[in-house]
Amino acid sequence: MSWPKPLGNLPQPALRRLARLAPLRPADAALVEAAVADGRTLRTRSELASEGQEIAEPRLVVSGWAARARLLADGRRQFLSFLLPGDLIGLSRQPRPLAASTVVALTDVTVCAAPPTHASPLLAEAYAVSQAMDEAYLLDHITRLGRLNAQERISDLLLELHERLDLAGLVAHDGFELPLTQETLADALGLTSVHVNRMVQLMRRDGDLQWRGGRLTLPDPAALARKVGRTPIRVSAAPHAG
């Protein structure tokens, strides 16, 4: 597919993603670059937000993976979504919003303050599109958990990650870094890690995926998408923007 290329060829993944959500111009990109320039890096397992606590300021993921999670009193854990480079955390139009979920770093993660939108309508538009995509993916996730079986869930989630990482330019030859344990995957998909393991092995045997050493390859994403009935999300009728 051909994306508009308002900017150069190899920008920062986070910038690359935002530039694909709205046709950013150099001034907008400069705002993003300035924000990215002073990011903080957090170690694996640290919390970027805690459910029920007041939200600090909105932030942008520069690199690394995080996840939104709900922790149950008895120790059960449910991941609600994954946060990838270029994703925004904690946007809200409310006066004093509370975090609806805990956010935890799955790898070392670099985040920065979300670049301000008051001087940049295009950036504001990118945020709006991003937010709409977030919601669409949440709805996808509900459908996944409610109506797909284990193999379909795994395939569908991996296809989503493929799709999203591609936006940030982090996919090469249908392969990408997947810094998740099978247990993490299980906690996202409402399964046990044992069962995820067995299903992944099946999928390997069927040639649906390759997964070794933290790198995942989907040899034929389109075929897999057809197999599990997945269609990429669309969020806006505007000419640009997914």
Added chain:
Amino acid sequence: MSWPKPLGNLPQPALRRLARLAPLRPADAALVEAAVADGRTLRTRSELASEGQEIAEPRLVVSGWAARARLLADGRRQFLSFLLPGDLIGLSRQPRPLAASTVVALTDVTVCAAPPTHASPLLAEAYAVSQAMDEAYLLDHITRLGRLNAQERISDLLLELHERLDLAGLVAHDGFELPLTQETLADALGLTSVHVNRMVQLMRRDGDLQWRGGRLTLPDPAALARKVGRTPIRVSAAPHAG
């Protein structure tokens, strides 16, 4: 259309809900009443929005129940959320947003155009809170589907409905109208109607609920909430607002 006490004891459920999300004043309430005054009524099973189509204008549910749904190619169906009186449909900050889900009427439903917020910051705040609650409930739903068993799912969802209907003043003595079939419930909870039926019977025997003729009563909501580990959502640190 002209209610004796706009903010008194027995207002329109939709207005009542909004007035609880932000401290509306008579001028704001008048906006809501004006909007509610020319609502349209749609019959059970009609669609208020279709996934992938452009969204018309935002709307407010005046009375009746609707649901957001995803329909799978093979006929499977997943309800994403229920829309109750006072809920808003299709809010978005995007230029040309597409509906992320189909919205279908579960009963005859009256909706009206969402009262405009440009002249009413408090109404805008109520919308923002409402939107935050919507998201929080989506996250709850994900957790429900991913990590709760059948009985916990049913209890948790019924407690949510109790909580939300209460906001609109539609709960009396812990009982409320529940115009859902067991099959609809099943499609919301990722279960089959047969299994929902068996679990509901268990819960009846255990005295956790009464459900006859479209009316549901939770004899002890607090105890049930404790039993399934549910805590009511909180969305804002502001003094008013859930």
Added chain:
DNA sequence: CGGCCCGTTGATAAAACTCAAACGACGTGG
């Protein structure tokens, strides 16, 4: 070397699904 994390395997149990049928309530048309 030792420990830990992660992936893997096996055996068994529990939860939920499928298929099929029957029943009651309700509304409609004859």
Added chain:
DNA sequence: CCACGTCGTTTGAGTTTTATCAACGGGCCG
């Protein structure tokens, strides 16, 4: 007013999917 069809609930029997418990192995790091 009754027969009939539809829709939703209920029940039973048998199957499938997924969870649970337990153990082992490889790789990596201190």
